[in-house]
Amino acid sequence: MSEIYLSKKSSLLVIDVQDKLLPAMYEGGREKMLHATRSLVELAGVVGARTVYTEQYPKGLGPTEPGLLKVLEENDGERVEKMTFDACGAPGFHQYLIELPKKIVVCGMEAHICVLMTVRELLHRRHEVIVPYDAVISRDERNRDNALRQMEALGATILNYESLIFDALRTAEHPEFKRFSRMIR
Secondary structure, three states: OOOOOOOOOOEEEOOOOOOOOOOHHHHHHHHHHHHHHHHHHHHOOOOOEEEEEEEEEEHHOOOHHHHHHHHHHHOOOOEEOOOOHHHHHOHHHHHHHHHOOOOOEEHHHHHEHHHHHHHHHHHHOEEEEEHHHEEEOOOOOHHHHHHHHHHHHHEEEEEEEHHHHHEEEEOOOOHHHHHHHOOOO
């Protein structure tokens, strides 16, 4: 059996899903991205994957969106404040980078700036990167789509959050199957 995308042998990185930035994201994708990201954070908690989340210049851009922050805190998410667009360049992120498994699921915003630059650097550092396309967003949907194409060309695996969920659960007999199958409806 192939190795599972999100498990205790991998981690979840949530980039800059901040309350003041959200209204600028394209309207048709905001709620879907938030729902997908919250679901993935809950899944990471269930499967024992480490979760790290970043906040870009929180003094100016505010904290993580409250509903997501609650789920992150409930699932032991670890916060890193940053000024760099690439999360790997943030001084506080280095300790996590050393400790994180080589397989990292990355979601957040903006796809064509902070997410793309972080994914590019993680791939350069020989991490296996998985990006759920419905858990990343930009102000313009075309910018998100362009960034996803770039990430895939660089070597990231692009898929949807539902695939990640069912891949991690593996079977309808998993104790959390009903909970997560209700979440995606």
